[in-house]
Amino acid sequence: MVQQERNPGMPLDMGFINAIVVNKSATVRRCGELGTRRIVTGDHQLAWLMRAISCMDLTTLKGNDTPMRVFRLCEKAKMPVRQDMIKKLGKSDLTAAAVCVYPARVKDAVRALKGTGIPVASVATGFPSGQTSLKFKLEEIRQAVVDGAEEIDVVISRDKVALAQWTELYDEIRAFREACGAASLKVIMAAGELPTLTHLAKASMIAMMAGADFIKTSTGMEEVNATFPIGMTMVRQIREYYELTGHMVGFKAAGGINDAATALVWLSLIREELGVEWLNSNYFRIGASSLINDIERSLWVGLTGMCAARTYMPLA
Amino acid sequence: MVCGGRAMAERLTSHPDVAKVDFCGSTLVGQSIRKATAGTGKGITLQMSGKSPNIIFEDADLDGAIEGIMDAIFRNQGQICSAGSRLLVQESIAEKFFAKIRRRMSTIRISTSLDKSIDMSAVLAGTARIQRLVDTARAEGADVWQPDIEIPETGDFWVPTLITNVGPTSTVVQNEIFGPVVAAMTFRDAKDAVELANNQRYGLGSGVWSENISLALDVAHQIRAGMVWVNCYNMFDATGPFGGRKETGYGRQGGQEGLMNYVKPKWMPFDKHDWTERLSDFAAALEKWSTRQFGIIDENDVPFGNPALVVDKSPKLYISGKQVAASSNYVYQCRTPTGEVIGQIAESTSGDVAKAIDAAHKAAPGWAKTAPHMRGQLLFDMAENLSYRVEEFAKRIHIMTGRTMESCTAEVEKAIERLFTYASWADKWGGRVQEVPVYGLTVTVNDPIGVIGIVCPEEYPLLGFVSSFAPAVARGNAVVVVPSEAHPLSATDMFQIFDTTSVPAGVINVVTGGQAQASRVIAAHEDLTMIWHFGDAESAFFVEYLAHDNCKRTWCAHGVQRDWMDNEQGEGLEFLHESVEYKTIWMPAGI
Numbered sequence: 079m080v081q082q083e084r085n086p087g088m089p090l091d092m093g094f095i096n097a098i099v100v101n102k103s104a105t106v107r108r109c110g111e112l113g114t115r116r117i118v119t120g121d122h123q124l125a126w127l128m129r130a131i132s133c134m135d136l137t138t139l140k141g142n143d144t145p146m147r148v149f150r151l152c153e154k155a156k157m158p159v160r161q162d163m164i165k166k167l168g169k170s171d172l173t174a175a176a177v178c179v180y181p182a183r184v185k186d187a188v189r190a191l192k193g194t195g196i197p198v199a200s201v202a203t204g205f206p207s208g209q210t211s212l213k214f215k216l217e218e219i220r221q222a223v224v225d226g227a228e229e230i231d232v233v234i235s236r237d238k239v240a241l242a243q244w245t246e247l248y249d250e251i252r253a254f255r256e257a258c259g260a261a262s263l264k265v266i267m268a269a270g271e272l273p274t275l276t277h278l279a280k281a282s283m284i285a286m287m288a289g290a291d292f293i294k295t296s297t298g299m300e301e302v303n304a305t306f307p308i309g310m311t312m313v314r315q316i317r318e319y320y321e322l323t324g325h326m327v328g329f330k331a332a333g334g335i336n337d338a339a340t341a342l343v344w345l346s347l348i349r350e351e352l353g354v355e356w357l358n359s360n361y362f363r364i365g366a367s368s369l370i371n372d373i374e375r376s377l378w379v380g381l382t383g384m385c386a387a388r389t390y391m392p393l394a
Numbered sequence: 395m396v397c398g399g400r401a402m403a404e405r406l407t408s409h410p411d412v413a414k415v416d417f418c419g420s421t422l423v424g425q426s427i428r429k430a431t432a433g434t435g436k437g438i439t440l441q442m443s444g445k446s447p448n449i450i451f452e453d454a455d456l457d458g459a460i461e462g463i464m465d466a467i468f469r470n471q472g473q474i475c476s477a478g479s480r481l482l483v484q485e486s487i488a489e490k491f492f493a494k495i496r497r498r499m500s501t502i503r504i505s506t507s508l509d510k511s512i513d514m515s516a517v518l519a520g521t522a523r524i525q526r527l528v529d530t531a532r533a534e535g536a537d538v539w540q541p542d543i544e545i546p547e548t549g550d551f552w553v554p555t556l557i558t559n560v561g562p563t564s565t566v567v568q569n570e571i572f573g574p575v576v577a578a579m580t581f582r583d584a585k586d587a588v589e590l591a592n593n594q595r596y597g598l599g600s601g602v603w604s605e606n607i608s609l610a611l612d613v614a615h616q617i618r619a620g621m622v623w624v625n626c627y628n629m630f631d632a633t634g635p636f637g638g639r640k641e642t643g644y645g646r647q648g649g650q651e652g653l654m655n656y657v658k659p660k661w662m663p664f665d666k667h668d669w670t671e672r673l674s675d676f677a678a679a680l681e682k683w684s685t686r687q688f689g690i691i692d693e694n695d696v697p698f699g700n701p702a703l704v705v706d707k708s709p710k711l712y713i714s715g716k717q718v719a720a721s722s723n724y725v726y727q728c729r730t731p732t733g734e735v736i737g738q739i740a741e742s743t744s745g746d747v748a749k750a751i752d753a754a755h756k757a758a759p760g761w762a763k764t765a766p767h768m769r770g771q772l773l774f775d776m777a778e779n780l781s782y783r784v785e786e787f788a789k790r791i792h793i794m795t796g797r798t799m800e801s802c803t804a805e806v807e808k809a810i811e812r813l814f815t816y817a818s819w820a821d822k823w824g825g826r827v828q829e830v831p832v833y834g835l836t837v838t839v840n841d842p843i844g845v846i847g848i849v850c851p852e853e854y855p856l857l858g859f860v861s862s863f864a865p866a867v868a869r870g871n872a873v874v875v876v877p878s879e880a881h882p883l884s885a886t887d888m889f890q891i892f893d894t895t896s897v898p899a900g901v902i903n904v905v906t907g908g909q910a911q912a913s914r915v916i917a918a919h920e921d922l923t924m925i926w927h928f929g930d931a932e933s934a935f936f937v938e939y940l941a942h943d944n945c946k947r948t949w950c951a952h953g954v955q956r957d958w959m960d961n962e963q964g965e966g967l968e969f970l971h972e973s974v975e976y977k978t979i980w981m982p983a984g985i
Contacts, residue, residue, distance in 0.1 A: 387640075387921040389594060393561075393590065
């Protein structure tokens with residue numbers, strides 16, 4: 079991942095954190111109208127869908143992942159849209175943003191993506207629950223980087239958020255950032271396991287102060303993952319941080335984004351709340367697996383007017 | 395016997411004196427034949443391209459499987475529609491297996507057909523296409539391996555080729571090559587294997603190699619193809635039907651199942667139609683047929699005379715087990731024969747029809763797996779629930795059509811009887827054992843098609859509706875039904891019966907509105923592989939023409955009206971035949 083200038087972080091400012099407050103119902107109301115106020119159709123929709131693909135972290139996080147399964151996903155990352163469609167769209171250099179896997183599979187992904195420029199993202203720090211020692215979390219990060227991961231998706235300790243241990247949370251993320259070295263750090267909030275949107279907002283700001291390159295909504299394995307109110311809350315904090323420091327931090331939505339229509343609303347949210355400068359793979363990612371299939375079918379509808387069969391699009 | 399290419403095929407098949415077409419060749423030519431014969435009333439069987447997988451499980455006889463690959467893709471130079479041109483190998487044995495294949499490929503002898511010691515001969519129609527595709531594979535990063543064997547210096551010969559390091563996205567995995575080239579991928583388990591096997595446009599054949607009968611049969615059941623060869627490949631016999639589904643085509647050759655494609659019911663007239671003038675400006679003709687003005691409300695509309703008999707109905711659509719409003723606000727009037735308005739009928743949009751098709755797709759797998767006995771029980775239950783309301787349903791038909799109460803009551807009772815009939819067929823038409831020359835078991839299973847789009851006849855508003863969905867549902871399909879346009883209220887009255895019967899959500903979906911509009915959406919939808927159309931001959935033309943795009947199977951009335959009250963015409967083998975896809979599973983045996 080190429081970033082213009084990396085977020086260096088800043089010392090923890092509890093005054094700022096204590097002042098953060100989120101009104102849930104107002105947030106929910108604003109999110110309810112997102113899909114209705116910016117409708118994108120025709121050729122513009124085709125372009126937006128391709129932009130969504132270019133921002134996708136194609137992900138597999140299953141217990142039975144094997145080298146072959148990872149290989150197949152990497153092939154899809156290289157060629158996310160079927161050849162004949164890509165030709166019609168005139169975008170032969172379209173690829174996914176990254177491939178995201180468990181630490182044990184990093185080497186397989188690196189090998190499969192060799193020479194393509196597509197980075198491998200590894201989850202780490204006892205993903206998904208994070209219920210393990212700091213020592214092991216840091217070692218896991220270091221090993222993934224040694225194996226070739228250029229991006230690390232870490233999970234925060236939700237217990238620290240529940241107990242309002244904000245300094246400890248800051249210190250933990252700071253340590254993650256150091257262990258990453260040159261690798262980019264995405265900090266997963268696991269928002270579905272946090273008490274309130276206000277807690278989420280505070281944790282998001284702390285993560286950015288501690289040096290996150292991206293803040294990410296969820297592991298994809300909580301009961302509730304990337305909803306619009308969660309995204310809105312985090313994105314507003316990204317804006318606050320930018321206004322405070324001048325540094326751009328990226329946003330990743332992960333889990334529960336299953337169809338093209340939803341992906342388009344996410345793009346709209348980013349565009350409206352942060353701006354076009356955020357609307358590329360340097361600052362916006364969608365973590366997904368089956369979403370690519372729905373986007374591919376939507377591209378087909380856009381190109382031909384026909385509703386495609388599910389089995390016609392190559393499996394991810 | 396005549397020779398010629400595509401132009402000859404189109405000429406021959408569209409000749410007015412030709413009543414039946416049986417085509418074997420590429421999907422491209424098959425599609426043009428479908429267009430040329432659309433709406434003519436001719437029978438048509440299409441057997442076209444394939445990309446069939448040979449699936450090797452870790453508990454297979456590996457050397458036996460190697461010979462199966464020889465049969466599938468190297469003997470015959472891989473130039474057969476059912477060629478096993480994909481190879482799926484279980485990851486745990488992949489390395490060992492590929493080493494075996496390479497050793498075997500190195501022993502292949504290639505020469506002219508007159509040489510008596512050969513395994514392979516020349517390819518038909520040149521090697522340029524094969525070369526192009528193999529070059530594309532290399533360009534996409536695949537590993538292309540060929541044994542170091544001699545081939546004649548002149549002539550169209552191609553060295554057998556193994557391509558690895560490819561995924562579902564690769565060009566050589568998706569497209570038919572029609573040569574001795576096999577693209578290989580690995581899989582973890584049966585679930586993976588089935589998913590990979592079915593991830594293609596075509597549905598012709600599949601090989602399954604395993605010595606575990608539970609595994610082999612489970613996988614055989616889940617593969618969406620016309621042929622499954624267990625521990626063998628490319629076995630054929632006239633007794634056993636051969637053919638495919640999806641974009642491979644429809645109809646079978648061989649067996650009693652294949653004979654069904656050459657016969658029609660005795661009572662049915664065979665009218666031929668000619669639509670060549672429509673073809674000259676198809677797009678304009680299509681618009682004219684399927685577009686109508688929405689929302690014309692006549693101020694002089696006369697409301698129905700006796701409000702005590704019926705409350706003005708504004709029925710909704712029935713999708714996924716719920717009554718939902720159509721997404722347009724347009725309605726048309728349902729009238730009595732004297733013009734009085736008795737209902738406002740929703741005009742379904744293409745979005746509504748697509749939503750109904752999606753709902754059916756969600757329900758189809760579960761319904762197909764439901765025990766046949768239970769499907770039968772549901773239809774018995776439905777008949778029972780309808781039987782409590784005979785008078786009400788008869789009255790509805792009487793008001794809509796003006797027919798006598800006696801006639802209408804007979805229609806309702808016939809509908810109940812028909813539900814009983816198909817409830818009985820739900821678990822008594824599973825398939826046939828085929829007496830082929832191979833020792834073991836070869837069986838044709840009557841699989842559900844999946845989702846069927848049905849456009850109901852105008853005559854007999856209740857009986858026509860029931861006679862349409864009942865056979866399809868009994869045989870395990872989910873349906874999207876467009877009821878009679880003029881008299882849809884009997885069908886919409888059935889929503890309550892569906893609810894009371896607890897029909898699983900999405901198994902039956904009903905979209906009201908203009909039949910031409912809805913037919914167009916269904917016929918053009920690429921994720922639908924079968925449409926039944928009980929309408930006029932012109933609509934059949936458009937439906938069959940649109941169906942060419944994804945080689946959709948069609949069953950059109952071409953304007954022939956049935957006497958639905960007569961069991962010979964209104965039910966039976968014809969309907970069952972059109973509700974299933976025949977899958978023939980070959981299982982040679984011996985110890």
